[in-house]
Amino acid sequence: MTEPLFDIPAPPLVPVEGDARGYPVRRIFCVGRNYAAHAAEMGNEVDREAPFYFTKSAHALCLSGATIPYPPGTQDCHHEMEFVVALGADAFEVSEADAMAAVWGYGCGIDLTRRDLQSQAKDTRRPWDLGKDFENAAIIGALTPRARFGEIGAQALRLMVGDRVAQAARLSEMVWPVPAIIAHLSRFYHLAAGDLIYTGTPAGVGPVGPGDRMRGEIDGLPAVEVTIGAGA
Template identity: 45%
Template sequence: MKYIFELPRVSLPVKDREQQFPVNRVFCVGRNYAEHAKEMGADPDREAPFFFSKPASAVFVPQGEVPYPPRTGDLHHEAELVVALHRGGHSLTVAAARDCVFGYSVGIDFTRRDLQAEAKKQGRPWDTAKGFDASGPMSELVAVEDCGWLDRGAITLSLNGEQKQQGDLSDMIWKVEEIIAELSTYYTLQAGDIIFTGTPAGVGAVNRGDVVDAAIAGAGQLTFRMV
């Protein structure tokens, strides 16, 4: 007997357009803001960026609510600029990397911090800490041709109306095009890949019932309640 499986493709809406952006792979950059590196106990010097992944199924645009995940008592918010690629390549130059960007979104890299801490202690992978269901909520995409190149602008996150994270895209240790170029030395990047580009200082716990409001100048806003 022959089995044929058709898996659903994750896609993101694009602001003011009818098209959907199909998501391929999800890459994330760790400790890309100096103050966040410090609060995590790391050296903020400009060392080479390091990467980890989330499954595409972690990404979605919430309709007002995001589910609190199981197996954690310490879920943390990390507001990030997300870039979406409409073309890729291998060992890209910085200039070529810049041309790969289709658009931007406001994203949250949710982290089961207790599981991450235990994984670090044991020298184990972070998959269960970073790659769980609904761990990457995002706002709709804004095309570069509609908002321009974003290399500066406020990035903030508030929790129940109280500001927790505040920074500027210009504070990124590695800029967007540098991240893409470096990542392309490890992978042949493809259309549909998205990259979470790191979070500013102020990460902290989120609980059920909390209202999360993240915003990035030029990229939009993402607001939801944890349920």
């Protein structure tokens, strides 16, 4: 049997509310422009034909409660508060009616974005990877099983930066609801347990810097918290 040349880190584990076990993360998918007001504030229109996505490495994951360095290579790092869906079963070419059977649970997430690098990529029609996929760019709170959370409806989502409410919306404002996202994404990937879907951010995104403390909340879920420290 072939031996590896070197060891690599094991998949990160996300804490689960009320459970000593952790949720192992396989992949991270992110939905773009899923709140109309956010699309408008960024100068874009919502594509109502189909959702679109970008991805983050599992090793971009950062657990709630951390103090992280300000990301390298940027002068304009932005916060984006999101509702995260954690899958617990396979889903390939599923219908919207069957999509929720693949959902294991939910969590609060913050997508950090190197906005200046993302804007440069947009201007040159290049991929968004440098702007989106970097260490500590996918912050997440403890997960809650689907049955305990209940139906997705008009739960409030909010992000505090210090004592200021920076983002506030309701999950019912998503352009593409969770079943539609899973059904569409499953046409292009064999989705499976361990896959996370960050479902998009509402309006109010903005810059954060060293010393900023963020707290994201969604009704019925444990909060996600993170502090920005000095540069890397």
